[in-house]
Amino acid sequence: MFDACPDDKTDASLSTPPYGAPQTGIWQRDGRVKADGSDIQDWAALVAAVRDRQDRAAFAALFRHFAPRVKGFLMKSGADAALAEECAQDAMATVWQKAHLFDPARASVSTWVFTIARNRRIDVLRRTRRPEPEELPWGPEPEPDQATVLEVRQETERLGQALARLPDKQRALIERAYWGEVSHSEIAAETGLPLGTIKSRIRLALDRLRQELK
């Protein structure tokens, strides 16, 4: 997926990008399934229940899992707890309102929620606009191909496992690249490393992640 050079872009792994992320948080840091053996939660099915039946129990399950993660993400990005809580509520309300726009054949629910939270951060914390690309000429199918949906889910799990297997320091670098308001220059100030070194360490961490995905 994260091919380093454009020549590799014909790689099959890119033509079916692993749009995934661990959908449940059942993957521990060491990549093993939780001891209780709980099955992988099918978040996409819950989003479909919200879309089709305004299912509040399904929404509550999504809320319990994702709202704390959105809040955590915004706090890591520099929001205070009250603002992060409010943004997490907004993000989950967006999940309710835009459930019909979610396409489980293209992305996992955690990826979708991440983009909602990210856009909220750009609006609220940075007070700026995010230019979006043109839409692809197709939207979500009413009945998405189940094999593709399953594939997205499996890729999601693999990505979560690969991230969990990274050494702590490498994983932390990747995480901080997404937290945003904590800039690389702040990482530099903290660690005393030159910025160029941090940049190449992020690249190494991504290379390692690619290795783990193979």
Added chain:
Amino acid sequence: MTIRHHLSEELLMAYAAGELPEAFALVVATHVSLCDECRAQAEAYEALGGAVVEEIAAEMDDAALEACLARLDGMPQMAPARPAPRRRGVLPGPLADYVGGGVEAVKWRPVGKGVRQAILPTDRGATARLLYIPAGVAVPDHGHRGLEMTLVLQGAFADETGRFGPGDVEIADGDLEHVPVAEAGQDCICLAATDAPLRFKGIVPRMAQPFMRI
């Protein structure tokens, strides 16, 4: 359209993370509208964002779920998506959105030798401009230091580093001294973004040090 010069890994990751100043994000969104390879990469980095969000959670207020469910009562579902930006002639959707139409709607200003430019409204972290370069003409030196991204929309230009045709993006850092010349035959239209670290130093320090310059 055969695209030979793509976005860098850093830019795609920073765009997916929501980290780029608006002007650079506009170049990325415009290129991604033209390039399925970079779109797949950007979506892969969004998937990684989804995996990162799974790793952190902050406790929500006890009443948060109740409050959110109460909010849903008056909330219309199936909220229509914001209409996706649509392509106008040589301007891909995101760019047409900023211009408010096609090339005919651009408010050009002459900058010498028949070259025209139009600054687009973005946040102050960086500047986006459209450039109109008559065939065969060299781009006047704009005395830039820092990161510069130039995306070709029509025609082509060449400089010391190569030839750039429609959809190609040149990524130049402060070290590159180049004199782009529009190819004979067709006038060249480009979208260029430059950061403005000196002008805005101290006012928006974080945006003045975008992630990928590091």
